[in-house]
Amino acid sequence: MSEDLRDIVRREFAEAYGAEPAGLWSSPGRANLIGEHTDYNEGFVLPFAIDRRTFAAAGLRDDRVIRVGSTFSDEVAEIAIDELAPDAVSGWAAYPLGIAWALGQRSHVDLAAVPGVDIMLESDVPVGAGLSSSAAIEGAVGFALAELWGIEIDRVELARVGRYAENEFVGAPTGIMDQMASLLGQDDSVVFIDCRSEEAEAVPLRLAENDLTILVIDTQVEHQHANGGYRERRASCEAGAAALGVSSLRDVTVDELPRARELLDDVTFRRVRHVVTENQRVLDTVAALASGGPLAIGELLDASHRSMRDDFEISVPELDLAVETAQENGAIGARMTGGGFGGSAIALVPRGLVSRLQVAIDGAFAEHGYGQPVTFTVTPSEGARREA
Ligand code: ADP
Ligand code: MG
Secondary structure: OHHHHHHHHHHHHHHHHOOOOOEEEEEEEEEEEEOOOOHHHOOEEEEEEEEEEEEEEEEEOOOOEEEEEEOOEEEEEEEEHHHOOHHHOOHHHHHHHHHHHHHHHOOOOOOOOOOOEEEEEEEOOOOOOOOOHHHHHHHHHHHHHHHHOOOOOOHHHHHHHHHHHHHHHHOOOOOOHHHHHHHHOOOOEEEEEEOOOOEEEEEEOOOHHHOEEEEEEEEEEEOOOHHHHHHHHHHHHHHHHHHHOOOOHHHOOHHHHHHHHHHOOHHHHHHHHHHHHHHHHHHHHHHHHHHHOHHHOHHHHHHHHHHHHHHOOOOOHHHHHHHHHHHHOOOOEEEEOOOOOEEEEEEEEEHHHHHHHHHHHHHHHHHOOOOOOEEEEEOOOOOOEEOO
């Protein structure tokens, strides 16, 4: 699929701008293996880059204008570099243009001295499906601009630039996980991120040699109280940390949970217990991958789901059904993923069982009178790169 997109984006660039691009860059979407609602508690997450990518064809101009096009729109967005400001751009173009602005804001480049750029985007990362099409566009454009403008920047800082653009230019309050995964992903690996220090390293997952794959089950359910629920959980975590005398739940260990139970009301305690045990599960998953490989992490995935269902209370019946059906039909482990109140689950599955699982999940959803879910496999893949 990606081969085609490379040709398509080059052709679209030539059609829109009447020239060949100077180069082609890409960056992937991501999924999260384990570590949910731990990022804003300064804890650990374990996402991976997926085999769906956003491609950016780009080239320098001889004036001081940036133009960007995408299959999102028939119109090419155009702005003078000197006019780049958070309230000057709205809609999808804020993602790519925000990167140019953020590179200047974070002192990687003097925006008053750089030439203009033409950019064309093409992507097979599904939008709004919890696979971070936003980090993919940020990574691809960031990589392209850094090379075209001759900026020396490492991948971790490029991830920070992406987050900064998304927070300050687009106005979406996201953490660093998506950008780190998109920029630092490696084939058949997960990215172990410490959200406090923002240090990250790739950890081999070894799905290929174990004949495993990861199935995403998108329930297509989105509950109205998702935003309110998310805010409420964040507030509970902050209240729990304050009551325990720590700056964030990162500083609470599993051994300290009995004391937390005495100090906190039941609901706050269970919110805290999810975050504290989830952090430990991420560390345990990294250790289990090193010692026993991916077949050894199933129970950790299952336990993560139970914790989100019972302690954090962010699952919904459709997600529980997806997870249970996967577990009953041969998955090594399964869990809901993302913010909760809908969205997707993931299952670690022997390759040969994928179709059986898909049939079983479709059947279970039909039996319960739920709308049909969308299921597809994802392969842990390489992060942002220059393509040509
Ligand atoms: P996701 O979970 O997919 O990251 P977000 O709401 O964070 O969802 O980001 C999606 C937004 O990113 C889209 O609405 C659009 O504005 C922008 N975007 C993503 N991919 C592209 C693309 N290929 N071209 C233009 N804009 C894109
Ligand atoms: Mg996003």
